[in-house]
Amino acid sequence: MAEFSVCSDEEVITGRGKKVIVDGEEIALFKLDGTIYAISNMCPHQKFQKMHEGMIENGVITCPMHGWAYDVRTGVSTNASGKLKIFTAEVKRGKVIIQIDSPVQ
Numbered sequence: 001m002a003e004f005s006v007c008s009d010e011e012v013i014t015g016r017g018k019k020v021i022v023d024g025e026e027i028a029l030f031k032l033d034g035t036i037y038a039i040s041n042m043c044p045h046q047k048f049q050k051m052h053e054g055m056i057e058n059g060v061i062t063c064p065m066h067g068w069a070y071d072v073r074t075g076v077s078t079n080a081s082g083k084l085k086i087f088t089a090e091v092k093r094g095k096v097i098i099q100i101d102s103p104v105q
């Protein structure tokens with residue numbers, strides 16, 4: 001497992017995704033009730049890397065391309081069969097830390 005500091009906690013704004021690139025992999029960050037969640041930015045449907053541009057509501061992110069939706073806490077789709085890769089994320093000393101070598105799923 002490797003940890004990467006990707007941005008400050010303040011850069012992740014509730015209701016909006018933030019894209020970061022870690023070790024060549026695009027990751028979308030979201031903040032829900034003060035907690036940071038990190039998911040792959042690549043939608044399983046047609047592999048567009050646009051999840052950070054999607055609409056988020058009640059913890060569910062909707063891909064802006066064709067509307068597949070996923071719970072950012074689990075990666076499980078709420079309206080299709082796909083599942084997003086999720087990563088462990090935490091805030092240490094105001095910085096968002098991602099564990100990139102050990103995806104949760």
Ligand code: FES
Nearest residue numbers: 043045063066068
């Ligand atoms: S690429 Fe995301 S729904 Fe099609």
